[in-house]
Amino acid sequence: MLLRRAASSQFIALCAAAASLLGTTVFAQPATTQSATTQTAAPPAATPPPDDGQWTMASKDYANTRYSSLNQITTENAKNLKLAWSFSTGTTRGHEAAPLVVGDMMYVVTPFPNFLYGLQLTPNDPKQPYVMKWKYEPGPTPTAKGVACCDYVNRGCAYYEGKVVFNTLDAHTVCVDAKTGDELWKTRLGDINTGETMTMAPLVVKGKVLVGNSGGEFGVRGWLIALDINTGKVVWRAYSTGPDTEVLIGPNFKPFYDTDKGKDLGVHTWPPDQWQIGGGTVWGWISYDPDLDLIYYGTGNAGGWNPAIRPGDNKWSCGIFARKPDTGEAIWYYQTSPHDLWDHDGINECVLLDLPVDGPDKQPRKVLVQPGRTGYMYVLDRATGQVISAEGFVRNTASLGVDLKTGRLIPNEAKHPHVGKVVRDITPVAPGAKDWQPTAFSFNTGLLYVPHQHLSMDWESVEANYIAGTPYLGAEVKMYADPAEPGGHRGEYMAWDLVNKKKVWGIKEKFPVWSGTVATAGDVCFYGTMEGLFKAVNAKTGEVLWQYQCESGIIGQPVTYKGPDNKQYVAILSGVGGWAGAIVAGDLDPRDPTAALGMVGAMKDLKEHTKKGGRLYVFALP
Secondary structure (H helix, E strand, O other): OEOOOOOOOOOOOOOOEOOOOOOOOOOOOOOOOOOOOOOOOOOOOOOOOOOOOOEOEOOOOOOOOOEEOOOOOOOOOHHHOEEEEEEEOOOOOOOOOEOEEEOOEEEEEOOOOOOEEEEEEOOOOOOOOEEEEEEEOOOOOHHHHHHOEOEOOOOEOEEEOOEEEEEEOOOEEEEEEOOOOOEEEEEEOOOHHHOOEOOOOOEEEOOEEEEEOEOHHHOOEOEEEEEEOOOOOEEEEEEOOOOHHHHOOOOOOOOOOHHHOOOOHHHHOOOOOHHHHOEOOOOOOEEEEOOOOEEEEEOOOEOOOOHHHOOOOOOOOOEEEEEOOOOOOEEEEEEOOOOOOOOOOOOOOOEEEEEOOOOOOOOOEEEEEEEOOOOEEEEEEOOOOOEEEEEEOOOOOOEEEEOOOOOOEEEOHHHOOEEOEEEEEEOOOOOOOOOOOOOEEOOOOOEEEEEEEOEEEEEEEOOOOOOOOOOOOOEEEEEEEOOOOHHHOOEEEEEEEOOOOEEEEEEEEOOOOOOOEEEEOOOEEEEEOOOOEEEEEEOOOOOEEEEEEOOOOOOOOOEEEEOOOOOEEEEEEEOOOOOOOHHHHOOOOOOOOOOOOOOHHHHOOHHHOOOOOOEEEEEEOO
16 A cells, blocks of 8 residues: 555655656747637648657657657548557556667566566567567665655656666666666665655766656755766766755856856755755756757755745755756756745756747747746746746646746745645646646647646645655645636646647546657647547647547557558557556545545546556557
């Protein structure tokens, strides 16, 4: 069973076991204005980067577009998609990873115990569409499950020059030979005894494996590490809190806003020594611009959740860093949520695009797009960190907007948390308007496709004490469907026009849309629902073209690839879990709305619609 958080213990108890203590920069010009009602076709965008039909990293490319130039599956024939084959992963926790496809090999990583499979694709043999060439079992320490914040998840692996790298729940990064599955190196980077785990998908840039830690809810100190791909040796480590020397802030650090300027702000914006347990973990997505030679990533929530225990801006949590990949040197930073009130991490994906964001008839600018947990669609100048726009995409009571002059989030003082006081109807909720589940950008439509949620919550701040390796929170939370959302829909799959700063269309879903998505040149997008429906939709209109019922809810990331037979395939992992699916994966009691840190209150009926599972599904046209 999973840990259950009570006021006396402040357990996060999302999904921890109670029994155990290669891409290119992307250039695009999006479509002209569309309304949410006309649903007409958009003009084509600029030419996307070259695409060989493989899927070598979780995000498809360095720019995090999750766009494929494959076009065999179209709006006309998507209705004919059939199951080509499936594969049991051998485990039934939350499956959040993206499968990789390199040549005739597919690589699949599972949640704990973090099996990595090497499957050889043989689509010309209908009786045996794949052969399991090898299975690598890293053997992570079982006690890691006891400090897993949000289920025993893993978000994927990365392929680089004949090697596959991934992270294990017990805070190791592993590299194996892509042909044989033989272990090449294994490096321990964190300490599960203090609550550190690792769940994110690595990114390999210039021969360096970039990885970060999880565990902000346990009062760990966040970091991003670069490892040598050949040896597993640490090249550099950049902390998210602490003195400039440890955050790797030097003379070339030039943030755009004055509030991010000053010496050792990673210490001085915290109470004494609080920065050492201040969170800011790096468990989301990393992107890379080879032209500017900068990596971009977000930092997680400040520790603990009760903001009264940490007055100040709490640098450098809840923000976006730009760094040099060779040295880790910080170039700029922008804080999306200063003095984080609601667990609004900044870890969501940064999509790198060149867009005419100053108007459809203006010259493109190098921008970074992040659909934020705070409920705003951030568009930043990725060379400087300046916020160009930050339009809301959900109902928002937690804040009043973003001041574009200062870059600061404008809190709603009427909803400010206080110890011993229940504050009601706060939205976005702790997992945000959109959590880690990644978006996709289409070069055909110029639209960004956003899986997200419509939830609200009641919050009560309570006292919190730090004990290493135990939850460090200080909040009682209950979540529920957004009361202002017609029909009680808790999720949505949405198309967003980045240039005209508006929603084009949306598909309402009963539960949060916790899966990632992919966009294709055939003008078809794919995503999954928590009831287990895998859907193909018209990228221009939002029309559902096809759907397939999987055995378990979907919180994974779909990919599409060209098989050895030159056919286009689409693959998705099914296996409900994660924060939103904790009630199923962890067998939680639906009568306890505070379980899974309040998420059970919003998901109490999920057990009626899906069950545990762990299976890879692969689809193709006949």
